[in-house]
Amino acid sequence: MQGKxxxxxxxLSPFLILISIFYIAPAILTIVMSFSNLDGSFxxxxxxxENYGKIFKDPNTFLILRNTVxxxxxxxxxxxxLDLFIATLTTYxxxxxxxxxFFKSIIMIPLITPSVVYSVLWIWYxxxxxxxxxxxxxxxxxxxFISVNWIAKYPFQVIILAQVVVSLAYGAIIFxxxxxxxxxxxxxxxxxxxxxxxxIVKTIIxxxxxxxxxxxxxxxxxxxxxxxxxxxxxxxxxxxxxxxVWALSAYHKAFIDQQYGYGAAISVLLILVVFMIMLxxxxxxxxxxxxxx
Amino acid sequence: MxxxxxTQSERKKQTIAIAVxxxxxxxxxxxxxxxxxxxxxxxxxxxxxNFSFVWGEMKLRDQTTIKSMLPALKNSVVFTFGVTSxxxxxxxxxxxxxxxxxxxxxxxxxxxxxxxxxxxxxxLLIAVLYVLMALHxxxxxxxxxxxALAFRLPGSTFIIKNFFDAxxxxxxxxxxxxxxxxxxxxxQVIIYLVKPGxxxxxxxxxxxxxxxxxLFNTLLFGNKTPVVATYIRALTRNEQMIAPYSVIAAMxxxxxxxxxxxxxxxxxxxxxxxxxxxxxxx
Numbered sequence: 001m002q003g004k005x006x007x008x009x010x011x012l013s014p015f016l017i018l019i020s021i022f023y024i025a026p027a028i029l030t031i032v033m034s035f036s037n038l039d040g041s042f043x044x045x046x047x048x049x050e051n052y053g054k055i056f057k058d059p060n061t062f063l064i065l066r067n068t069v070x071x072x073x074x075x076x077x078x079x080x081x082l083d084l085f086i087a088t089l090t091t092y093x094x095x096x097x098x099x100x101x102f103f104k105s106i107i108m109i110p111l112i113t114p115s116v117v118y119s120v121l122w123i124w125y126x127x128x129x130x131x132x133x134x135x136x137x138x139x140x141x142x143x144x145f146i147s148v149n150w151i152a153k154y155p156f157q158v159i160i161l162a163q164v165v166v167s168l169a170y171g172a173i174i175f176x177x178x179x180x181x182x183x184x185x186x187x188x189x190x191x192x193x194x195x196x197x198x199x200i201v202k203t204i205i206x207x208x209x210x211x212x213x214x215x216x217x218x219x220x221x222x223x224x225x226x227x228x229x230x231x232x233x234x235x236x237x238x239x240x241x242x243x244x245v246w247a248l249s250a251y252h253k254a255f256i257d258q259q260y261g262y263g264a265a266i267s268v269l270l271i272l273v274v275f276m277i278m279l280x281x282x283x284x285x286x287x288x289x290x291x292x293x
Numbered sequence: 294m295x296x297x298x299x300t301q302s303e304r305k306k307q308t309i310a311i312a313v314x315x316x317x318x319x320x321x322x323x324x325x326x327x328x329x330x331x332x333x334x335x336x337x338x339x340x341x342x343n344f345s346f347v348w349g350e351m352k353l354r355d356q357t358t359i360k361s362m363l364p365a366l367k368n369s370v371v372f373t374f375g376v377t378s379x380x381x382x383x384x385x386x387x388x389x390x391x392x393x394x395x396x397x398x399x400x401x402x403x404x405x406x407x408x409x410x411x412x413x414x415x416x417l418l419i420a421v422l423y424v425l426m427a428l429h430x431x432x433x434x435x436x437x438x439x440x441a442l443a444f445r446l447p448g449s450t451f452i453i454k455n456f457f458d459a460x461x462x463x464x465x466x467x468x469x470x471x472x473x474x475x476x477x478x479x480x481q482v483i484i485y486l487v488k489p490g491x492x493x494x495x496x497x498x499x500x501x502x503x504x505x506x507x508l509f510n511t512l513l514f515g516n517k518t519p520v521v522a523t524y525i526r527a528l529t530r531n532e533q534m535i536a537p538y539s540v541i542a543a544m545x546x547x548x549x550x551x552x553x554x555x556x557x558x559x560x561x562x563x564x565x566x567x568x569x570x571x572x573x574x575x
Contacts, residue, residue, distance in 0.1 A: 004394065004395060004396055005396040005397055007390075007394060007396070007475060008390045008394040008395070008396030008399065009390075009396065011386045011387065011389060011390035011394065012386070012387050012390045012391075012402070014382075014383045014386065014387075015383050015384070015386065015387035015446055015450060016387075018383070018439060018442055018443045018446060019409070019443055019446060019447070021424065021428075021439075021443070022421065022424065022439050022440050022442070022443030022444075023409065023414070023417070023443040023444065023447075025420075025424055026417040026420035026421045026423075026424055027412075027417055027420070029420035029423060029424065030416070030417055030419065030420040033419065033420060033423070038423075042423075042426070086314075086317070089310045089313060089314055090310075090314065093306050093307055093309075093310035094307050094310045094311060094314070095299055095303065095307055096307065099307075099311055099314075101560075103314045103318060105556075105560060106318045106321065106322060107318065107321075108556070109321070109325060110321065112500060112504075112552055112553075112556055113325075113504075113549065113552075114503070114504030114506070114522060114548060114549070114552070115504065115506055116504075116506050116522045116525045116526050116529070116548075117525065117544075117545040117548060117549065119529075120525075120529050120534075120538075120541055120545070121324060121325070121328050123529070123534070124328060124538050124541075125324055125328075131537075131538050133324070133327065133328075165321060197306070222411060222413070225413070226413030226415055226416060227413075227415060228415070229415075229506070229507055232507075233506075233526075247413070247415065247416065250416060250419075251415075251418070251511075254418075254419040255418075255419075255511055260419050260423070263419050264419050264420065267416040267417075267419065270413070270416060271412075271413065271416055274411075274412070274413055278408065278411055
């Protein structure tokens with residue numbers, strides 16, 4: 001038995017070493033840091049719950065919290081609805097595999113575009129200067145149109161749109177492989193009974209892929225909650241904190257203001273929320289999480 | 294499902310659906326095509342001048358110069374190769390052990406794998422910076438490789454473990470009977486059976502390493518080790534574009550050539566819904 005243990009850990013050693021130094025240790029350190037006022041000078045001084053108190057006293061906290069909730073809820077709803085729409089069209093209505101995979105690969109392009117390039121695309125699209133695409137496009141039809149700085153005017157809508165476009169592919173592919181596994185005779189029976197297409201979507205497709213819908217809702221919520229990359233690159237939280245979300249504010253506090261302790265405290269609160277969602281998910285799904293994919 | 298024999302009404306519905314999907318993807322396609330086609334034009338005529346940053350310094354109209362992309366390209370290639378190859382090897386060893394070997398603590402590691410692969414790693418960057426400082430590998434490419442690997446390993450180990458789980462135990466036992474050790478059996482037989490799994494983790498690892506931005510942005514400073522992502526980012530701040538869009542589009546094309554190539558070759562793997570480890574994790 002001793003030898004067996006050793007064998008297992010020999011195979012696992014590179015994995016365990018890397019994970020513990022660069023993943024587990026930082027996770028523990030984040031919690032420790034959140035109780036200190038560590039800053040750019042890197043002197044440890046523990047201050048108890050001061051950082052957490054500071055979060056609640058910060059006048060911006062309420063705005064950031066509101067932005068975060070709004071951003072997650074609105075984006076998630078749009079993503080799930082559009083995913084269902086795309087998956088139903090490309091799997092149920094479009095029966096030709098060639099067309100279906102053509103559309104799915106187009107939808108994957110934003111996902112595989114590096115975010116540094118993807119963000120420039122949006123900035124160019126909505127630019128107020130002469131090179132901005134949308135402004136020029138409108139001017140084709142309306143000569144006297146005065147350029148609008150779309151990102152400054154509608155920052156929140158812009159980041160939601162940019163995030164939705166990039167998130168579509170994942171859910172659409174999961175849903176469409178789920179729809180594909182629904183037995184064909186269910187649809188045939190419904191047709192014989194004279195059901196309309198809308199009824200088929202409502203009573204056959206959606207109930208059948210319900211576990212996948214739940215999974216995508218959970219997955220996208222976690223992603224939107226913690227992945228601030230597109231917001232950072234397109235609006236950087238601005239103008240005037242209008243697009244600042246919780247995760248991005250931790251980044252700003254730590255890496256721009258050098259308040260590492262405070263940034264860590266903001267992160268810890270978010271990590272607690274993430275853990276609660278993950279626990280809820282594990283309890284809610286009777287089937288194991290693995291089987292969802 | 295058999296799709297061959299469509300009735301008249303099914304065919305009509307398919308045509309409508311194709312038209313709707315076209316209308317849906319048109320704005321996205323438009324956006325990408327027009328943006329990247331700008332790279333080939335200057336003052337309205339076709340040119341490759343916008344690509345001159347690849348091999349040397351480039352002078353812009355307002356007299357600013359852009360440094361050559363070559364050092365950044367080199368660093369990106371080194372980083373991507375380092376991460377992808379180590380990730381494949383390490384996650385295979387770990388995935389095999391977790392799937393096949395019996396040892397104390399196996400269940401615990403399996404459960405923590407599930408948590409680790411969903412954990413928001415982006416929130417740990419503050420502490421990661423501190424760990425790199427303590428180990429004296431801060432602001433080096435090596436340090437970022439370690440971090441990228443650690444963040445991605447739970448996801449890819451999980452994927453490859455599922456592939457190992459699917460191999461019948463008899464095949465493995467027969468390698469042992471035939472005189473292989475665990476390790477030589479692994480090297481000579483098992484590896485070939487999980488090839489699709491290897492391809493799938495390699496693809497996701499490549500895509501995420503090559504397009505990574507946030508790790509370089511936070512863990513490398515002072516412009517000492519540029520990579521393509523930070524090189525492009527330095528010219529496209531939120532407040533103001535330093536280079537004209539046509540040059541940025543050209544840079545985007547150079548940056549995306551490997552991605553598109555990989556995408557076309559491995560499209561099938563990507564479509565099969567194994568994207569789990571790819572999105573949301575750095």
